[in-house]
Amino acid sequence: MITPEQRAEFRKHFRYNVGRRIVLDKIVKVIVFSCVIIAIVPLVAILINTISNGAAALSWQFLTEIPGAVGSDEPGGIGPAIQGTIALIGVSSLIGVPIGVMGGIFLSEYGNNRYGRTVRFFNDVLAEFPTIVIGVFAFVLIVLTVGNFSLWAGSFALSIVMLPIIMRTTEESLKLVPVTYREAGYALGIRRYRVVFTIVLSSAKNGLITGILLAVARIAGETAPLVFTILGSSQFISGLDGPVDALPLRIWRLSSLPYDSAVTQGWGAAFILILMVLTINIGVRYIFLRSKEKRIIKLRKLGAAS
Amino acid sequence: MMTIKMKKGSPHIDKIFKYVAFAAATYVLAIIAMIVFNLITGSSQVWQQEGIRFLTGSDWNAVEGRESYGAAPYILGTLVNAGIAMLIAIPLSFGIAMFLSELSPKIMRTPLAMIIELLAAVPSVVYGLWGLLIFRGYIKDWIEVPLHNLFGDQSILFAGTPFGLDILTASIVLAIMIIPTIASISREIMLAVPNSQREAAYMLGATKWEAFRIAVLPYSKSGLIGAVILGLGRAVGETMAVTMLIGNATGPAALPTSLFQPGQTMASIMANEFAEASQGGLHLAALVGIGLILFLMAFAINVVAHLLVARVVKSHEGAVLA
Numbered sequence: 048m049i050t051p052e053q054r055a056e057f058r059k060h061f062r063y064n065v066g067r068r069i070v071l072d073k074i075v076k077v078i079v080f081s082c083v084i085i086a087i088v089p090l091v092a093i094l095i096n097t098i099s100n101g102a103a104a105l106s107w108q109f110l111t112e113i114p115g116a117v118g119s120d121e122p123g124g125i126g127p128a129i130q131g132t133i134a135l136i137g138v139s140s141l142i143g144v145p146i147g148v149m150g151g152i153f154l155s156e157y158g159n160n161r162y163g164r165t166v167r168f169f170n171d172v173l174a175e176f177p178t179i180v181i182g183v184f185a186f187v188l189i190v191l192t193v194g195n196f197s198l199w200a201g202s203f204a205l206s207i208v209m210l211p212i213i214m215r216t217t218e219e220s221l222k223l224v225p226v227t228y229r230e231a232g233y234a235l236g237i238r239r240y241r242v243v244f245t246i247v248l249s250s251a252k253n254g255l256i257t258g259i260l261l262a263v264a265r266i267a268g269e270t271a272p273l274v275f276t277i278l279g280s281s282q283f284i285s286g287l288d289g290p291v292d293a294l295p296l297r298i299w300r301l302s303s304l305p306y307d308s309a310v311t312q313g314w315g316a317a318f319i320l321i322l323m324v325l326t327i328n329i330g331v332r333y334i335f336l337r338s339k340e341k342r343i344i345k346l347r348k349l350g351a352a353s
Numbered sequence: 354m355m356t357i358k359m360k361k362g363s364p365h366i367d368k369i370f371k372y373v374a375f376a377a378a379t380y381v382l383a384i385i386a387m388i389v390f391n392l393i394t395g396s397s398q399v400w401q402q403e404g405i406r407f408l409t410g411s412d413w414n415a416v417e418g419r420e421s422y423g424a425a426p427y428i429l430g431t432l433v434n435a436g437i438a439m440l441i442a443i444p445l446s447f448g449i450a451m452f453l454s455e456l457s458p459k460i461m462r463t464p465l466a467m468i469i470e471l472l473a474a475v476p477s478v479v480y481g482l483w484g485l486l487i488f489r490g491y492i493k494d495w496i497e498v499p500l501h502n503l504f505g506d507q508s509i510l511f512a513g514t515p516f517g518l519d520i521l522t523a524s525i526v527l528a529i530m531i532i533p534t535i536a537s538i539s540r541e542i543m544l545a546v547p548n549s550q551r552e553a554a555y556m557l558g559a560t561k562w563e564a565f566r567i568a569v570l571p572y573s574k575s576g577l578i579g580a581v582i583l584g585l586g587r588a589v590g591e592t593m594a595v596t597m598l599i600g601n602a603t604g605p606a607a608l609p610t611s612l613f614q615p616g617q618t619m620a621s622i623m624a625n626e627f628a629e630a631s632q633g634g635l636h637l638a639a640l641v642g643i644g645l646i647l648f649l650m651a652f653a654i655n656v657v658a659h660l661l662v663a664r665v666v667k668s669h670e671g672a673v674l675a
Binding site: 068069070071076077079080081082083085086087089090091092093094096097145146147148149150152153154156157158162163166167168169170171172173175176177178179180181183184187188207210211212214238239243264265267268269270271274275283289293295298299302303310313314320321324325328329332 | 366367370371373374375376377379380381382383384387388391392395436442444445446448449451452456465467468469470471472474475476477478479480481482486487488497529531532536560561562563566583586587589590591592593596597605620623624627628632640641644648651652655656658659
C-alpha cells in the first residue's frame with residue numbers, strides 16, 4: 048500500500064520533472080524562433096534594399112543606352128549588359144538544353160544499371176561545382192586556344208553550369224510518367240524513340256519546362272564563369288567571337304567604382320537581375336504547383352478506373 | 354495497315370536514338386575529365402617551377418624576374434572563411450529547418466519555405482553588392498568598432514583597424530548566402546522522417562523538443578551531415594560575394610590571423626588577379642593551379658556529401674518498401 052506521504056512525495060517529483068521538461072521545451076522553441084528571425088531579417092533586407100534602391104535608377108535611357116565614360120557626368124545605361132545576358136542565355140541554352148534533355152532521357156530510360164548510376168552520381172557532383180573552376184576550364188580550353196574572349200566561351204561555360212540541373216530534372220520528371228503509358232505505346236507497335244518523344248516527353252512537359260527555366264534562372268545570375276570568358280565590354284554585341292557584357296559582370300564592375308552614379312546604376316542592374324531570376328522562379332513554382340494538382344487528379348482517375 | 358505505318362523508317366533508328374542518349378550522358382563524364390586535364394596542363398608550368406612550395410609557400414610576387422608563387426595563405430583563407438561561415442550558418446539553418454518541419458503553424462509553412470527557396474536563387478553578386486554598400490557600414494559601426502575598442506590590438510582575434518572589408522564581413526555574408534541552401538535541404542530531410550516515429554514519441558509523453566531529439570534527429574542524422582557538407586562545398590567555391598567583401602590582401606599579409614584583417618580566398622584571388630595575368634605567363638599558370646586545388650577540394654567535399662545524402666534516400670526507399 049502506498050501511504051499518502053509517499054504519494055505526496057511522488058507528486059512532488061513528478062511535478063518537478065514535468066515542469067523542468069516543459070520549461071526546456073519552451074526555451075528550445077524560443078531559441079528556434081529567434082533563429083528564424085535572425086536569419087530572415089538580413090535575407091528580407093537584401094530584397095527590400097535592392098528593390099527600393101534599384102527602382103530609383105530605372106529609366107528608359109538606363110535600360111537601353113551604352114555605359115558612359117567612367118566618372119563622367121553622363122552615366123549612360125546598361126543596354127549592352129542586358130543584351131549580352133539575353134544572348135548568353137540563348138546560346139548556352141542551345142548547347143545545354145538538347146544535351147541535358149537527351150542525357151536525362153538516357154538516365155531515365157536506359158540508366159538503370161551501373162553506368163547510369165555513375166553518370167547520375169557525377170552529374171550531381173558537377174551540379175555543385177564551384178562555377179569559377181568551370182570558368183577557368185572554359186578559359187584554358189577555348190580562350191587560350193582561340194586567342195580571344197568571346198560569347199562562345201561564355202556560353203560554353205554557362206552550358207556546363209546548366210547541364211546537370213536540366214539532366215536531373217528531366218530524369219526525375221520522366222520517371223514520374225507511369226510505365227503503363229510506355230507499355231500502351233509499345234503495344235501499338237510504336238518504336239521506342241517515338242514512344243519517348245511523343246508519349247513520355249509530352250506527359251512530362253511541365254517538369255521539363257521547370258528544369259530548363261530553373262537552369263536559365265541559375266545561369267542568368269552567374270558571374271564567376273563569365274569573368275574568365277567574356278571579359279565585359281561597353282558596346283553592343285558585334286559578333287559571336289568578340290567580348291560581350293553581362294548583367295552580373297556589369298554589377299561587379301560598377302560596385303568597384305567610387306562614384307555615386309555607379310552605385311545607383313549597380314543597384315538598378317541588380318534590380319533587373321533579381322527581377323528576372325525571381326520572376327522565373329515564382330513562375331516555375333506556379334506551373335509546378337498546378338501540375339502537381341493535375342497529377343493528383345490523374346492518379347485519382349486511374350485509381351477509380353482500376 | 355496501322356502497324357506497318359508506325360514501323361516505317363530505318364530499323365536501326367532505335368539503336369541510333371539510344372546511342373545519342375548514351376553520348377549525351379557520357380558528355381558529363383567527358384566534361385569532368387576534361388576539366389581535370391585542362392587544369393593540370395594549364396598549371397603545369399607553376400608546378401614545375403615551384404614544386405611543393407606552391408602548396409606551402411606564402412610569397413606571392415608577380416613582378417617579372419622575381420616571380421614567386423605560394424598558395425598557402427589562400428588555402429588557409431578559404432578554410433577559415435568557410436569555417437566561420439559554417440559556424441554561423443549551421444545552427445541558424447537547423448533552427449529554420451526544425452521550425453518549418455516541426456513547430457510552425459500550417460499557414461506559415463508554405464510561404465516561409467518558399468521565401469527560403471527564392472533566397473537560395475538570388476545571384477551571389479547581388480549578395481555581394483548588398484554586403485558592400487549596406488551591410489558593411491552596419492557591421493563596422495555596430496560590431497567591429499565596439500569590439501576593437503573593447504579588446505584593442507593586444508587581442509589576436511580583433512587586431513587590426515576595423516574597416517569593414519575583412520574576413521568577418523565576408524564570412525557573415527557567406528553565412529547568409531548558404532543558410533537557404535542548408536535550411537531547405539535539412540527541411541526536406543526532416544520531413545522525410547515518418548510521422549509514426551514522432552507519434553511514438555508523443556505517445557510516450559514527449560514534448561515537442563524531446564520528440565525532435567529522440568525521434569527525428571537520430572533518423573535524419575546522416576542526411577543532416579550531408580546537408581552541412583553540401584553547404585560547405587558551396588561556401589568553399591563561392592566567388593563573387595567573397596571577392597567583393599574580403600579586402601583582397603596578397604602574399605603573407607593574406608594569412609588569416611585576425612577577424613578584422615583583409616584576407617583572400619582561392620576563388621577570390623582567381624577572380625581578382627585574372628585580369629592582370631598575361632597569357633602564357635607563370636602568373637596565369639599559378640592562378641589555374643589554384644583553380645586545380647579548389648577543384649580537388651570541392652570535388653572531395655561533394656563526393657562525401659552525395660554519398661551521405663544518397664545513403665539516407667536509399668534507407669528511406671527501403672522504409673517505404675518494408
